[in-house]
Each structure stands twice: as C-alpha cells, then as structure tokens.
Amino acid sequence: MPTMEEYATQPTAQRLERLTRTAAQLTAAIKGRDEAVMARRPDGKNWAPKEIVCHLRDTEEAFAARFEQILAMEVDPKLGAPTADRWAEERQYLRNDPQEAIGAFRKRREENLATLRALTPAQWNKGALHPVRGRMTLDTFLNLMAWHDDNHLDQLARALEGKA
Amino acid sequence: MPFAYYARLSRAQQAVYRKSDEIPDVRLPRPAALHPAVEALTTALASEDRATVQRATEQMIRGLTDALAVPPVKVQVLAARPHAKWGELHGLYTAERGRTPTIQLWMRTAKQRRVVAFRTYLRTLLHEVGHHLDYTLLRLRDSYHTEGFYKRESSLFKQLVPEAALRAPGRSPMSPMSVDAWFGASPDERLARLARTPDQVAAALGGRREAALRRRPAPEAWAPTEIVCHLRDAEELFGQRMATILADEEPALPDAGPADRWARERQYARHDPTLALEHFRRRRGESLETLIALPPAEWQRGGEHPARGRLTIDMLVAHMAWHDDNHLEQLTRALEGRP
Secondary structure, three states, X not given: OOOHHHHHOOOHHHHHHHHHHHHHHHHHHXXXXXXXXXXXXXXXXXXXXXXXXXXXXXXXXXXXXXXXXXXXXXXXXXOOOOOHHHHHHHOOHHHOOHHXXXXXXXXXXXXXXXXXXXXXXXXXXXXXXXXXXXXXXXXXXXXXXXXXXXXXXXXXXXXXXXXX | OOOHHHHHOOHHHHHHHHHHHHOOOOOOOOHHHHHHHHHHHHHHHHHOOHHHHHHHHHHHHHHHHHHOOOOOOEEEEEEEOOEEOOEEOOEEEEOOOOOOOEEEEEEEOOOOOOEOOHHHXXXXXXXXXXXXXXXXXXXXXXXXXXXXXXXXXXXXXXXXXXHHHHOOOOOOOOOOOOHHHHXXXXXXXXXXXXXXHXXXXXXXXXXXXXXXXXXXXXXXXOOHHHHHHXXXXXXXXXXXXXXXXXXXXXXXXXXXXXXXXXXXXOOHHHOOHHHHHHHHHHHHHHHHHHHHHOOHHHHHOEEEEOOOEEEEHXXXXXXXXXXXXXXXXXXXXXXXXXX
C-alpha cells in the first residue's frame, strides 16, 4: 500500500485513475455479505463494514466542500478538524444500507474527479491550512484521497473478517 | 440588558447609552414616498457601477434626512472595502466640529470584490444614517451601538422595505416570522427562539412510535423523522459556518447543496428519530454556547456564499430562527399527515 509520500511521486493522471476504481472495489468487497456481517464491529471501538462505507461517502462530500472553499479564496482558508467518529454516531451509519451508501459515494467521487480534472496547474497549488497536516495543496489532497481509499479498503477487508 | 461594554463606560456615557437604548424606533412621516429611492438603489447596485450607486445612495440618504428634517450629510461610495486586521469595514460615519458630517459606504467586498447584496448595503447605509440621527435628531452626545440603536436601524429598514414588516414579531404562531422580521428582532429574542426548539420538537413528537414517524405525508414531502434529521444536520452546518467565519477574515462559505440530497444520501428515513433529536439538542447547545460568548461586534463578521452573497453571523442567526419556525410548522403538518 503506497504511502502519501509515495503517491506524491506518481503523475497526476495515475493518481486520478486510482480514485476511479474505489467504488467498484467497495462493491466487490461487500458482495454477498449479509446484514449481520456488515453491521458487526470487530471490537468496541473499530467500525463495522457499513460504517467504513458511509465514512467514505461523507468524507467525499467534505472533500468537495474543501475544494470549493480553496478554489473560491485568494488566501489559504483554515480548515476545521475532522469529526469522523461523531458523524458515524450522529448520522447513524449502522442503520444505513451499504449498497445505497456506495451509490452515493460513487456519485460524489465522480463529481470530485470532474473538479480535479478541470484544475489548471496554478489551481493545483492552491491550498488550505489543515489543523493536523499543516498546509495542504489540492495536489497533496489528491495524495491524501488515494491513500485514504487504500487505507479504508484495507480496513474494510479486515472488518469483514471480524478483525480490527 | 446592556451590552458588556456598558460596564466600562463613565457615568455620563452610561446615561447617554441608556437614553439611546430606550428609543426603539424612528418613524418616517411618509415611508411610501421613499420607496422609489429604494427601488433606484436596487437597480443601481445591480448595474455594479460606482457612480450610479453614488447617485442612488445620495438620493436615498437625502430623502431620509429631508423626511426627518435633520441637517444633511455628505455621502461617498467607494469600491472595495478596506481590509483591516480586526475585520472588514462596511461603512463609516465621521463628524468633525464645523464640517458637514460624512458617510462612507463600500459597495464591494474586500476579498472577493463582489458587489454587496442589496439588503446588506441598505442595512449598512441605515446603520450609518442611524449614527447621524443619534446626534442630529435624538441629540445624543455620543452614538453607541445599543440594542435600541439596532432596533431603530431595523425600524427604518422595515419602513423602507415593507415586505419585511408583513410578518412582525408577536403575530400568531400559525404565520411564522420572515427571515427579515427575525433579522429585526433583538439578539436575545433570537437566541431565546433557538433555545426553545429542541423542547418544541420533543413535544411535537410526543410518544409516537418510530413507524408512524417514518411515514411521508406525500411522496415528495419529508416524514417527521426526516425533518428531525434535517434539523440536526442543518445545525452542524450552522456551527461549521460560524467556525469558518470566525477562523478567517471574510472566508468563502461552501454551498451545502440541496437538503434533499442529504436526506437521500444519509438515508434519513432509516434513522432513529429519538437519537436524531438528542444529537440536534447537543449541536444546538454548542451553537448557543458559541453565540452567547461572542461579543456583539463579532456578529457582523461574515463570509461569502456563492449563491446567497455575504452572510454574517447576525444573518445566520436570523436565518436559523426562521428555519426553526418553518420546520416546526412542517413537522406539525407531517404529524397530521399533511405535506
């Protein structure tokens, strides 16, 4: 699994291509799994498979909002801290239908890919101040997205086996 | 309740403050006579031309000073707002002994250089005229930002833009106040409204079972559960917007997209309404904590929304008060099976 730094060495087209595959990978991973497996948390604090899928869907929406803000501003905006666990609780991920969640993720992902593909070289260097990761350009966001996909696909494969 | 800075004023200044606070409105003898000037101002801003806006602004302000029989004031409309560390300047009133006082207004935002939305512009104009009236009409020795001052500003706004007065505070609960009417209400009134909502939602849901709350009154109208989920997620967005505004100077505010998309994607119909209400209550509590701790001047900080123009915290609070009214009403209907 490439790290963010390793993704940074890949050409833009290759990283974008990586992002196009995730929705199909999610569908394949959960194919034929029943509700009990999808809603089973491997332990007290790790997410169940359906929570991971919902997390990817909502993160994709948050990425879009960040891109919009970065592109609209002339200076780097300060971004808020991510609140993934709070979303999982409040948006009641465990009650979600995972197939529908993947469908929504696929749509949001296509929208983000369209945004990223239309960026000019100068826009790729526009950025924001992330509370944990410091200054992030849209180019580093692309590394983050690719790594984030890998990371959660890996977590999903483990969770489906009941492993943290 | 005077604002916090009251305590730091001298006795003489406090007397001026109290006098300002006691006067809730400024009555125009014939408000309708000024409506054409308001129209002209709308058109002028839409033209985006500084000289045109200057002429329309002069006409508007002269109309006000003539109607109230007070001395004239000079008007200067400038392009982009100056940008300072402490925020963005929208308007300025300067009065020096022996000289005609001046009102300066900026018609474009500092960062995005967009033309200011009409309501924001008129509000700012009336705010500066308010300072002029404090000295010339009310004969106050100083012009403080008191609750009375803001009420006077709102009273002028309502007379000039009469649709804002259609739904005045205190009307029957069956006809909710408009965003503008809420904008005219005091910060305390608005905060009190926001504080009541979680209990009102709880009372409306009563002991109804989850299955009943999941029923849509019409194919396109939200079920009670979906309305509660919407309030919860809208509150998160509200908190996020306030945090974004307070973290930067005039940031861009992302468009959240249609609420129906959230309902569908986040699968509201499957949520537990009791839990959704509990989380709405928690988010609302956090919003109120932020707002109560915010000095009045910070309520004027804002950001640029791609569709709605400049949004200040003040406007967001008015919007949330209206939003609560609107969805409580929708919730009542949905519980009765009406869309």
